[in-house]
Amino acid sequence: MTNTSYDAIVVGGGPSGIAAAWELRDRNILVLEKSGRLGGRLYSVGRGDYWLNLGGHLFPAAGSHMRNILHSIGLDVIRIPGNKFAIYWGGKIYTPGAVAALPLTMKMTMRERISLASIGIRILKAVKGWQKAMQPVYGETNQKRRARVARYMADISFRDFIGYPPRRVEQLFQSAGRRAAAEMEDQHAGVGVSLFGAVWAGKGDSMALNLDGGSGRLGEVMMELLGDQVRYDATVKSIEKTGDGVSVTYESNGGTHTVSASQVIVAIPAYQAAEIVRDIPEDVRTTLRQVQYGPFPTMGIITDETGPMPYDDIYAITTPDASFDMFFNHANPLRTGPRKPGGSLMVYSGGAPAREMLKLTDEAIRDTYLADVYRMFPQLKGHIKETVVQRWVPGNTYRPAGFDFDPMLTYCERNDVDIHFAGDYFAEIGNMEIAAGSAHEAARRARLRLMEQEKSPVQLKVVGASR
Numbered sequence: 001m002t003n004t005s006y007d008a009i010v011v012g013g014g015p016s017g018i019a020a021a022w023e024l025r026d027r028n029i030l031v032l033e034k035s036g037r038l039g040g041r042l043y044s045v046g047r048g049d050y051w052l053n054l055g056g057h058l059f060p061a062a063g064s065h066m067r068n069i070l071h072s073i074g075l076d077v078i079r080i081p082g083n084k085f086a087i088y089w090g091g092k093i094y095t096p097g098a099v100a101a102l103p104l105t106m107k108m109t110m111r112e113r114i115s116l117a118s119i120g121i122r123i124l125k126a127v128k129g130w131q132k133a134m135q136p137v138y139g140e141t142n143q144k145r146r147a148r149v150a151r152y153m154a155d156i157s158f159r160d161f162i163g164y165p166p167r168r169v170e171q172l173f174q175s176a177g178r179r180a181a182a183e184m185e186d187q188h189a190g191v192g193v194s195l196f197g198a199v200w201a202g203k204g205d206s207m208a209l210n211l212d213g214g215s216g217r218l219g220e221v222m223m224e225l226l227g228d229q230v231r232y233d234a235t236v237k238s239i240e241k242t243g244d245g246v247s248v249t250y251e252s253n254g255g256t257h258t259v260s261a262s263q264v265i266v267a268i269p270a271y272q273a274a275e276i277v278r279d280i281p282e283d284v285r286t287t288l289r290q291v292q293y294g295p296f297p298t299m300g301i302i303t304d305e306t307g308p309m310p311y312d313d314i315y316a317i318t319t320p321d322a323s324f325d326m327f328f329n330h331a332n333p334l335r336t337g338p339r340k341p342g343g344s345l346m347v348y349s350g351g352a353p354a355r356e357m358l359k360l361t362d363e364a365i366r367d368t369y370l371a372d373v374y375r376m377f378p379q380l381k382g383h384i385k386e387t388v389v390q391r392w393v394p395g396n397t398y399r400p401a402g403f404d405f406d407p408m409l410t411y412c413e414r415n416d417v418d419i420h421f422a423g424d425y426f427a428e429i430g431n432m433e434i435a436a437g438s439a440h441e442a443a444r445r446a447r448l449r450l451m452e453q454e455k456s457p458v459q460l461k462v463v464g465a466s467r
């Protein structure tokens, strides 16, 4: 049992924990991370000219919280030139210049074509509504804007919105919807629509960027920069408000330790936070418990071909006809000069098939995925050099129909609390930018509290006690 005191403790070292720690790096802080590295679900490992990608990979546009962090630590993004709307359908890869061209080019019956086009038009209209809801209104707080976006099409499921189209068309939307790690029935319509919105937004460099060297570089560089401000293999078990601060108990190396801080930023998945944070309003705990997460069994693949491959100009393929839902060519951003030998691919599944996949051994997952990879690209036979299966539980976060995030947003507007929350669950579907953005805000609120306490410690204690 040890007892030490900090200005702020950050619980969790994923993108949100990293962003909070970086914002407060001038303070006496401690990051507690249960694994042996920083980065959370952003994860890649270097492999010669390439990197093996296992987690999040699409980075946001210039001016975003994430890009500002990358810039400040000397990391660069690279453009993805390849097609991001490709579809593997009926044994063929379609690479449309625009998603709108899909119903015209794909091989299907007239009934399927009309159904696909009509759902496509409805989604396009809904994406416009979502984009409007996302627009900041002058003078409103981020929490108000998030509340508005959270309510967008939140009362019905994505299934209610799509209806029951012909089976082949349904499979297409099912596969696309599983990027939220959930079935259409389980996510609200706003989640499904925002998935399409994020990919179609496509203006400027939005969602068309990788981190040079792989997304794992963020965690690697932060491990160096934050140094001994981070404690690894430290699993936090409880976070409790004490008279004038917050006490955090964690397990590490078989021992139990308690540290305390004036402020704590909880940057771990919502359902885990709900179980370990003691002193929060019950409606906030209920909200944390209601945030949903689905798994993403993922496989990174390193290849050793010596010549061009049919997917060289493609980055992402939606694969309704495979055991995985998405296929990514992570070497695509690197194919700018003469083609180097080898490459890096990644596949993952979401929703119900992902849950089934997780019941298998790593070897069985590998064999199932590889059989479909070979079916899509027989040229790869004999050229798979390495595979790594990564079981992401949680994989991604999404919201069910009827979900209400207001209690958390109201809590975030309070200026009398010392436990703050951040994470990708602040958006309809998890992504690194909302993780970094919510953490940035949480860190700012923590800093304000610290400054208030430093100005008038006695008065603050009296105010705190009276609430």
Ligand SMILES: Cc1cc2nc3c(=O)[nH]c(=O)nc-3n(C[C@H](O)[C@H](O)[C@H](O)COP(=O)(O)OP(=O)(O)OC[C@H]3O[C@@H](n4cnc5c(N)ncnc54)[C@H](O)[C@@H]3O)c2cc1C
Binding pocket: 011, 012, 013, 014, 015, 016, 017, 032, 033, 034, 035, 038, 039, 040, 041, 042, 054, 055, 056, 057, 058, 059, 234, 235, 236, 237, 267, 268, 269, 272, 296, 298, 348, 392, 394, 395, 396, 422, 423, 424, 425, 430, 431, 432, 433, 435
């Ligand atoms: C396969 C895959 C592909 C994705 N693709 C993209 C993409 O292209 N673009 C995008 O923006 N997003 C993508 N994402 C989502 C993105 O990775 C997440 O939104 C982001 O990592 C969330 O950050 P976070 O810090 O909130 O949570 P996490 O990344 O989950 O980090 C939480 C951290 O907290 C630690 N932790 C948990 N419990 C405790 C505890 N009790 N004590 C101490 N530490 C604890 C965990 O070990 C972890 O390091 C993808 C995710 C996956 C899995």
